Amino acid sequence: MQSVSKQRTEVSDHHEILRPGEQTAPIVLASPHSGTAYPDAFVAASPLDPLDLRRSEDCFVDELWLGAAALGVPLLRAAFPRAFVDANREPFELDPEMFEDDLPPYVNVNSSRVAAGLGTLARVVASGKEIYGGKLRFADALDRIETCYRPYHAALRRLIDATRDRFGYCILIDCHSMPSVGAPMDPDAGRGRADFILGDGFGTACEGAVADTVERALESHGYRVTRNKPFAGGYTTRHYGCPEEGVHALQIETNRALYMDEDAIGRLPALADVAGHMTSVVSALIRLGRVDLAAE
Numbered sequence: 592m593q594s595v596s597k598q599r600t601e602v603s604d605h606h607e608i609l610r611p612g613e614q615t616a617p618i619v620l621a622s623p624h625s626g627t628a629y630p631d632a633f634v635a636a637s638p639l640d641p642l643d644l645r646r647s648e649d650c651f652v653d654e655l656w657l658g659a660a661a662l663g664v665p666l667l668r669a670a671f672p673r674a675f676v677d678a679n680r681e682p683f684e685l686d687p688e689m690f691e692d693d694l695p696p697y698v699n700v701n702s703s704r705v706a707a708g709l710g711t712l713a714r715v716v717a718s719g720k721e722i723y724g725g726k727l728r729f730a731d732a733l734d735r736i737e738t739c740y741r742p743y744h745a746a747l748r749r750l751i752d753a754t755r756d757r758f759g760y761c762i763l764i765d766c767h768s769m770p771s772v773g774a775p776m777d778p779d780a781g782r783g784r785a786d787f788i789l790g791d792g793f794g795t796a797c798e799g800a801v802a803d804t805v806e807r808a809l810e811s812h813g814y815r816v817t818r819n820k821p822f823a824g825g826y827t828t829r830h831y832g833c834p835e836e837g838v839h840a841l842q843i844e845t846n847r848a849l850y851m852d853e854d855a856i857g858r859l860p861a862l863a864d865v866a867g868h869m870t871s872v873v874s875a876l877i878r879l880g881r882v883d884l885a886a887e
Contacts, residue, residue: 597611598611598612598660598661599612603742604670604738604742605626605628605669605671605738605743606626606667606670606671606739607667607670608665608666608667608668608750609657609660609666609668610665611661611662611663611664611665613663614665614753614757615662615663616663616664616758616873616877617754617757617758617759617760617761617762617884618761618762618763618764618873618876618877619664619665619667619747619750619751619754619761619762619763619764620656620659620660620665620666620667621666621667621668621747621763621764621765621766621827622649622652622653622666622667622766623668623673623677623678623679623743623765623767624647624648624652624672624673624677624678624767624768625648625649625650625651625652625653625654625668626648626668626669626670626671626672626673627645627648627672628670628671628672629641629644629675630675633675637724638721638723638724639720639722642856643718643720644674644716644722645672645674645856646718646720647672647673647674647716647717648672648674649673649766649767649768650768651768651850651862652766653666653766654858654862654866655766655850655862655865655866655869656764656766656869656873657866658866658870659869659870659872659873662873662874662877664873665750665754667743667746667747667750669743671735671739673713674713675735675739676711676712676735676736676739676740677709677710677711677712677713678743678744678827679825679827680704680709680825681699681702681826682711682736682740682741683695683697683711683732684698684699684704684705684711685698685699685700685705685711685712685729686708686710686712686714687700688714689712689714689723689726689727690726690727690728690729690732691726691727691728692729693729694729695729708776709776711736711740712727712731712732717774718774718775719775719776747763747827747831748831751831751838755836755837755886758885759837759882759884759885759886760838760839760885760886761837761839762797762801762839762841762876762884763827763831763832763838763839763841764841764843764873764876765824765825765827765828765840765841765842767842767843767844768844768847769788769822769844769845769847770853771783771784771846771848773821777821778821779821785815785816785846786809786814786816786846786849787809787814787815787816787817787843787844787845788816788817788818788820788821788843788844789802789805789806789816789817789818789819789841789842789844790818790819790822790823790825790841790842791818791819791823791828791832791840791841791842792823792824792828792829792840793819793823795832796824796828796832796833796834796839796840796841797832797839797840797841798834798839798881798883798884800879800884801839801841801876801879801884802841804875804876804879805841805872805875807875808868808871808872808874808875809872811871812868814868822842823842824840824842825842827842828840828841828842834884835886836886837884837885837886839884845865849861849865850866
């Protein structure tokens with residue numbers, strides 16, 4: 592398959608879109624957790640050192656998918672870090688214990704993500720350490736949601752709608768990574784993980800052919816692949832995945848031990864190989880070309 596050589600990057604204040612010269616495939620890639628632009632005031636106010644703050648990042652995940660973006664597929668990536676605001680949550684999943692003032696009644700304070708300390712504004716990093724040394728104001732949350740979260744999702748919605756309008760359907764791949772061992776707040780705490788976990792909302796967020804194609808492509812490279820446990824897909828997968836409307840969302844969690852030093856947060860030489868395999872996954876989805884994935 593011939594790649595698209597001319598790409599351009601559209602940069603906003605808090606996210607960017609890597610676009611091909613021409614979008615030639617009904618696929619959108621999104622990386623909500625690989626951002627590294629930490630505001631100075633946020634870092635200064637946290638009792639954690641910068642390395643600890645980075646434990647929540649899906650480090651280098653956007654790099655794993657850059658080759659795939661060259662196949663005529665747009666890639667949206669957040670610039671803001673997950674520890675600052677999490678784009679893979681509802682707009683207002685917040686822990687009231689984190690705030691000095693009362694939260695509005697529309698805030699979801701009872702989700703499992705909030706209980707784990709991993710709401711739209713997380714209370715802890717992936718290692719379980721507390722991010723903040725004091726209370727926040729709701730105005731802090733509102734500012735981050737309005738300036739980072741909402742523009743990211745507005746850009747994602749435009750990409751999805753434009754893709755579906757052009758091709759009749761859209762396959763959204765939400766690109767993530769996971770620690771090689773379950774973190775303290777995870778249901779598989781302390782246990783080793785598969786190489787990849789595919790989350791399709793237990794079959795509700797995409798047609799089976801999409802997840803089947805990705806699973807076969809990954810297994811062809813010798814990877815161990817599981818589905819939906821412990822990650823069935825977050826807000827992005829559940830919110831946008833609507834097969835009956837021609838939008839098929841699949842979350843792909845990549846085991847970090849495959850491509851990075853998890854302790855030092857550094858790239859391993861194997862990153863290039865894994866990136867090549869992600870490109871082959873997208874190539875397989877392009878070949879899928881299923882007419883029955885279009886909206887009914």
